[in-house]
Amino acid sequence: xxxxxxxxxxxxxxxxxxxxxxxxxxxxxxxxxxxxxxxxxxxxxxxxxxxxxxxxxxxxxxxxxxxxxxxxxxxxxxxxxxxxxxxxxxxxxxxxxxxxxxxxxxxxxxxxxxxxxxxxxxxxxxxxxxxxxxxxxxxxxxxxxxxxxxxxxxxxxxxxxxxxxxxxxxxxxxxxxxxxxxxxxxxxxxxxxxxxxxxxxxxxxxxxxxxxxxxxxxxxxxxxxxxxxxxxxxxxxxxxxxxxxxxxxxxxxxxxxxxxxxxxxxxxxxxxxxxxxxxxxxxxxxxxxxxxxxxxxxxxxxxxxxxxxxxxxxxxxxxxxxxxxxxxxxxxxxxxxxxxxxxxxxxxxxxxx
Amino acid sequence: xxxxxxxxxxxxxxxxxxxxxxxxxxxxxxxxxxxxxxxxxxxxxxxxxxxxxxxxxxxxxxxxxxxxxxxxxxxxxxxxxxxxxxxxxxxxxxxxxxxxxxxxxxxxxxxxxxxxxxxxxxxxxxxxxxxxxxxxxxxxxxxxxxxxxxxxxxxxxxxxxxxxxxxxxxxxxxxxxxxxxxxxxxxxxxxxxxxxxxxxxxxxxxxxxxxxxxxxxxxxxxxxxxxxxxxxxxxxxxxxxxxxxxxxxxxxxxxxxx
Numbered sequence: 001x002x003x004x005x006x007x008x009x010x011x012x013x014x015x016x017x018x019x020x021x022x023x024x025x026x027x028x029x030x031x032x033x034x035x036x037x038x039x040x041x042x043x044x045x046x047x048x049x050x051x052x053x054x055x056x057x058x059x060x061x062x063x064x065x066x067x068x069x070x071x072x073x074x075x076x077x078x079x080x081x082x083x084x085x086x087x088x089x090x091x092x093x094x095x096x097x098x099x100x101x102x103x104x105x106x107x108x109x110x111x112x113x114x115x116x117x118x119x120x121x122x123x124x125x126x127x128x129x130x131x132x133x134x135x136x137x138x139x140x141x142x143x144x145x146x147x148x149x150x151x152x153x154x155x156x157x158x159x160x161x162x163x164x165x166x167x168x169x170x171x172x173x174x175x176x177x178x179x180x181x182x183x184x185x186x187x188x189x190x191x192x193x194x195x196x197x198x199x200x201x202x203x204x205x206x207x208x209x210x211x212x213x214x215x216x217x218x219x220x221x222x223x224x225x226x227x228x229x230x231x232x233x234x235x236x237x238x239x240x241x242x243x244x245x246x247x248x249x250x251x252x253x254x255x256x257x258x259x260x261x262x263x264x265x266x267x268x269x270x271x272x273x274x275x276x277x278x279x280x281x282x283x284x285x286x287x288x289x290x291x292x293x294x295x296x297x298x299x300x301x302x303x304x305x306x307x308x309x310x311x312x313x314x315x316x317x318x319x320x321x322x323x324x325x326x327x328x329x330x331x332x333x334x335x336x337x338x339x340x341x342x343x344x345x346x347x348x349x350x351x352x353x
Numbered sequence: 354x355x356x357x358x359x360x361x362x363x364x365x366x367x368x369x370x371x372x373x374x375x376x377x378x379x380x381x382x383x384x385x386x387x388x389x390x391x392x393x394x395x396x397x398x399x400x401x402x403x404x405x406x407x408x409x410x411x412x413x414x415x416x417x418x419x420x421x422x423x424x425x426x427x428x429x430x431x432x433x434x435x436x437x438x439x440x441x442x443x444x445x446x447x448x449x450x451x452x453x454x455x456x457x458x459x460x461x462x463x464x465x466x467x468x469x470x471x472x473x474x475x476x477x478x479x480x481x482x483x484x485x486x487x488x489x490x491x492x493x494x495x496x497x498x499x500x501x502x503x504x505x506x507x508x509x510x511x512x513x514x515x516x517x518x519x520x521x522x523x524x525x526x527x528x529x530x531x532x533x534x535x536x537x538x539x540x541x542x543x544x545x546x547x548x549x550x551x552x553x554x555x556x557x558x559x560x561x562x563x564x565x566x567x568x569x570x571x572x573x574x575x576x577x578x579x580x581x582x583x584x585x586x587x588x589x590x591x592x593x594x595x596x597x598x599x600x601x602x603x604x605x606x607x608x609x610x611x
Contacts, residue, residue, distance in 0.1 A: 186468075193450060193453055196454070199445065200443035201444070203437075206424070206429075207428070207429055208455045209458035210457050210458065322453075
């Protein structure tokens, strides 16, 4: 109990997270929010994890990846095969099922990380657009592989069915928080700083004694690991996965979440994914106009706030020391809104002088 | 043993011999300068001494260790640190982070300590932050620690590059035109700064500089390059009076002055 108190004191976010979780669960139990809403929340958690994973590559290390869904599918398939075909989880007693699920998630994450390293070693000799094309190719190759693997192992072109539904809001939320703190710890360490240095100026980083290749590979593996966790959650939440779910379109969804939220910012990735997952659901009453509004909103974000909603700022609760100058206050937002109305005038006055 | 020894290094770019038979041996505590007209190959020498280019012929030794065909980060780990002619700071990061990034290679905790934030992580991070702040303090940049590196004025960006290079605790510091683009007043500051780094911190330095007042007032030994070849070498007085050097800078017949 004393330890708990100390933890709460050191990190104010901890009780807030716990409270949020309890409130949502309670509302669901009381029947105020329906299962559909809970499903959206769980998907939001999974997409937050994916946006965070992409942020390690695109935001921190400056490596463009278009194949994040590929890593997610590796995590999803390997964990699903692990629980469904290897452990036959449905026949196990319930406490063991939970253990099996956590183990499967780890298996999925590790498999994804191994893929990350295997892809990373040849691909990291490339930069920019070329690397992006290689990762895109990886995503498509993985998808094709799942199709040709015999149906009794991975479901083949029909997709893998009958995955036990082991993930719930608790697990999705917990893994989301864990990945958030993993990213925080990563960024705020010599590993994260090495990545930021490589992003800002690779030659300078190299001459400062940073082994660029090593740190890029670590970034690739870490990013793939988190994506694998998200994949496992996804498979055990929907209990059905199909190769086409993890297509290029999925990868670009994650990119949109990240860039709308603010690339390079952990808080930005989180809010971007949350907002853009929940928003289309809230717009359902607009029927066919839903995606038009969604697209228009995205366009507005990019036009009026090119650095993303967060513009490289971070929530104070993450207590980031690296780049700690960019703490997010509500005033940042209100000032920006005010600036939107005043901004043009100021530029004109300046030009007059 | 010499800190750095370049043993007759030559580099060709296609048919062009950019640097021909360059030879240098720097002892601990010395302050060397390389001068020469534009395009003489001075920065190419620096790029070879930091592993960015591999020499076509010849060997490089750092502290007696053979460094030929090693990568830039291995040169840095062996104790060679440099600044750049066109400033290459980590622009998207704060001033303090820039210096902390230079500490990456002497940060002794592993991946596990990073993920779980053990005692080792906290101890090392504290040490690195303290050392970085001390260094920034020494150069009067401590109160700008939270600025983005690109927000600093030009002169301070150059200064920060030197601080960042010093943060790797180099055996040899390479300065590529530390006074480029500075006003006469600022150049006096640069002279004082380099003097301080050299005498107070007992730092061995090799620099490239065009500004003659700076070079002649602080360098102990000078090497003069022209079209990739070394045309003169010695103390500032000797070099200043060498007819070959005068001819290289001012033109004319080198024999006429002899």
